[in-house]
Amino acid sequence: MKLVGIAGSIAEQSYNRMLLKFIATHFSDQVDVEILDINDIPMFNQDNDISDGDALQYISNKIKRADGVILATPEHNHTVPAALKSLIEWLSYSIHPLEGKPTWIVGASYYTQGSSRAQLHLRQILESPGVGAICLPGNEVLLGNVKEAFDENGNLKDKGTIDFIQSTLNKFLKFVKVINHVDNEDSDAWKQEDLEANNPVDTTVTNVDMNAKDWVEQAAVKTNAVDGKAYVKLDRGLLTVDQLNWFLKTMPIELTYVDDNNQFIYYNKTMEGKKMLASRTPDQVGDKMTDVHPPRAIPNVKRVIHQLRTGQKDLVSMPVPGNNATKHVMHYYKAMHDEDGSYRGVNEWVLDLWPIVSSYLKMTGKMLVDDPNNQVDANAGASQAGASADTDASAGASESADEPATETVDVDANSGASES
Amino acid sequence: MKKFIAIVGSNSKSSTNRNLLKYMQNHFKDEADIELAEIKDLPIFKKSPEKTVPEYAIELANKIEAADGVIIGTPEYDHSIPAALSSALAWLSYGQHPFVDKPVMITGASYGSLGSSRAQAQLRQILDSPEIKARIMPSSEFLLGHSLQAFDDDGNLKDKDTIKQLDGLFADFLKFVGISEQLGGATAANMEEARNFNWEDNK
Numbered sequence: 001m002k003l004v005g006i007a008g009s010i011a012e013q014s015y016n017r018m019l020l021k022f023i024a025t026h027f028s029d030q031v032d033v034e035i036l037d038i039n040d041i042p043m044f045n046q047d048n049d050i051s052d053g054d055a056l057q058y059i060s061n062k063i064k065r066a067d068g069v070i071l072a073t074p075e076h077n078h079t080v081p082a083a084l085k086s087l088i089e090w091l092s093y094s095i096h097p098l099e100g101k102p103t104w105i106v107g108a109s110y111y112t113q114g115s116s117r118a119q120l121h122l123r124q125i126l127e128s129p130g131v132g133a134i135c136l137p138g139n140e141v142l143l144g145n146v147k148e149a150f151d152e153n154g155n156l157k158d159k160g161t162i163d164f165i166q167s168t169l170n171k172f173l174k175f176v177k178v179i180n181h182v183d184n185e186d187s188d189a190w191k192q193e194d195l196e197a198n199n200p201v202d203t204t205v206t207n208v209d210m211n212a213k214d215w216v217e218q219a220a221v222k223t224n225a226v227d228g229k230a231y232v233k234l235d236r237g238l239l240t241v242d243q244l245n246w247f248l249k250t251m252p253i254e255l256t257y258v259d260d261n262n263q264f265i266y267y268n269k270t271m272e273g274k275k276m277l278a279s280r281t282p283d284q285v286g287d288k289m290t291d292v293h294p295p296r297a298i299p300n301v302k303r304v305i306h307q308l309r310t311g312q313k314d315l316v317s318m319p320v321p322g323n324n325a326t327k328h329v330m331h332y333y334k335a336m337h338d339e340d341g342s343y344r345g346v347n348e349w350v351l352d353l354w355p356i357v358s359s360y361l362k363m364t365g366k367m368l369v370d371d372p373n374n375q376v377d378a379n380a381g382a383s384q385a386g387a388s389a390d391t392d393a394s395a396g397a398s399e400s401a402d403e404p405a406t407e408t409v410d411v412d413a414n415s416g417a418s419e420s
Numbered sequence: 421m422k423k424f425i426a427i428v429g430s431n432s433k434s435s436t437n438r439n440l441l442k443y444m445q446n447h448f449k450d451e452a453d454i455e456l457a458e459i460k461d462l463p464i465f466k467k468s469p470e471k472t473v474p475e476y477a478i479e480l481a482n483k484i485e486a487a488d489g490v491i492i493g494t495p496e497y498d499h500s501i502p503a504a505l506s507s508a509l510a511w512l513s514y515g516q517h518p519f520v521d522k523p524v525m526i527t528g529a530s531y532g533s534l535g536s537s538r539a540q541a542q543l544r545q546i547l548d549s550p551e552i553k554a555r556i557m558p559s560s561e562f563l564l565g566h567s568l569q570a571f572d573d574d575g576n577l578k579d580k581d582t583i584k585q586l587d588g589l590f591a592d593f594l595k596f597v598g599i600s601e602q603l604g605g606a607t608a609a610n611m612e613e614a615r616n617f618n619w620e621d622n623k
Binding site: 010011012042043044045046047076077078079080081082083085086088089092117121124125127128130131 | 510552
């Protein structure tokens with residue numbers, strides 16, 4: 001589970017930031033907490049709306065993609081600091097990333113109050129219609145006398161306090177699941193995902209027929225695209241277009257680029273379509289998603305892209321049915337983002353895992369045998385081997401409706417490899 | 421004649437709270453000298469080891485110190501006062517304490533029907549905090565709802581009943597300021613306490 005933490009103080013020395021850091025490190029085996037900095041956010045002013053600017057878009061995207069939010073507030077003059085309030089005003093004016101977001105309030109203060117009154121104000125603020133965050137009820141974490149609370153390594157000294165935070169965190173993690181579940185149940189939002197590519201983005205080449213067999217050539221003329229010996233500056237390196245092609249075409253995976261308008265704009269043409277693990281042909285490039293998928297696949301494609309676009313998932317993986325003993329083909333779909341964290345499309349890669357597994361077995365002298373306790377169908381289990389161990393990898397199962405194996409991934413994380 | 425500082429709680433160019441305070445300035449000109457004070461140029465409140473306070477916040481504090489009372493006109497953003505006003509109050513209680521025992525009248529205007537009611541409730545709590553310690557006029561609320569429609573072309577309030585209510589409250593405020601002057605017994609002690617109060621120093 002992924003949370004973002006925001007400390008409400010912009011002072012250089014902040015015990016609330018320390019408290020968040022402690023939560024992020026001490027409970028890192030249970031939850032992934034990313035702490036965001038709000039120092040560069042200017043005072044909210046409706047005359048000068050900077051909601052579209054990098055600073056706010058970055059924070060907004062992080063919040064939207066997180067499962068929940070932790071707010072750590074100091075208390076100033078019986079209320080929340082102006083800096084935190086200003087941020088919330090920005091996040092409730094033109095953009096509303098906190099809407100429906102499970103939120104946990106914690107706070108630290110120098111005296112006994114532990115920011116109690118600021119927390120009550122914050123609850124009222126978060127509940128207002130423009131903000132719409134959903135706060136964990138009760139369960140106040142009020143860390144008083146904070147100057148004595150931490151040791152020199154930034155760890156809380158008192159075991160009772162740590163246990164209390166642990167038990168509240170447990171409740172919050174359950175709360176996050178329940179709230180997000182309710183939201184997902186009710187939501188048909190994925191149906192709105194437009195696979196017809198009707199929403200051009202700033203990189204879309206307009207006035208070229210997406211279906212044209214020579215879309216690439218036409219679009220290249222339109223954009224004065226460079227080719228051949230022209231140099232392209234990359235992060236991190238400098239290559240000619242030729243070099244870039246040589247490089248991509250020798251990748252041991254099939255790469256496909258679908259942009260944020262759901263238009264298929266690139267694949268690394270390593271071989272003829274028929275020989276590929278997932279067939280692509282040169283004339284398909286430029287097509288919209290609906291033209292490269294059979295109708296029966298459309299709902300699943302919509303679901304996957306919606307999950308990636310909204311940040312519910314960062315990576316979706318699925319095995320291709322019909323693998324035999326000499327192939328184990330996997331499809332991976334990874335969300336791409338620009339520097340602001342805005343969604344910019346899908347990086348799809350397809351590869352056969354079998355050569356990797358078989359070379360491992362050969363090198364180690366091990367063999368695969370059936371696990372007598374295995375309750376999972378083989379396809380789903382194997383999907384784990386290629387994906388990293390992070391929680392997002394479990395996304396795989398959501399992909400194919402007929403693969404109800406989502407929750408099993410943790411169990412057989414090692415299955416593909418060597419444990420037998 | 422009494423002298424009041426009227427703080428515009430919004431940093432927006434077009435603010436019906438500013439309009440309301442301007443109306444009061446003009447409408448009560450025979451009874452009090454009301455000077456409008458803007459907060460829009462103050463930076464976001466930030467503590468520093470040197471306890472630096474912006475020049476403008478010091479000027480404003482001096483004006484408040486010298487005035488007989490303060491009127492604060494607050495909008496409501498997200499059920500509370502705007503960050504800009506909260507920030508200004510933080511600067512006005514950071515190493516300087518012009519509000520201690522200073523009579524304060526709260527007004528508020530909003531586009532909707534509620535007239536900033538929840539922001540005003542929070543503002544009272546804020547003004548009660550140890551480093552501000554203002555003397556807020558009790559049992560009085562002026563909530564101007566539908567504020568975009570409330571004024572005529574000359575900036576005057578249109579509704580007679582609203583004007584009557586405001587007249588009554590302002591008359592009370594003048595009396596409250598008078599009573600407040602007689603309640604000076606604890607002022608020196610309060611001021612001392614606010615000055616010595618230090619969130620940082622855990623004595």
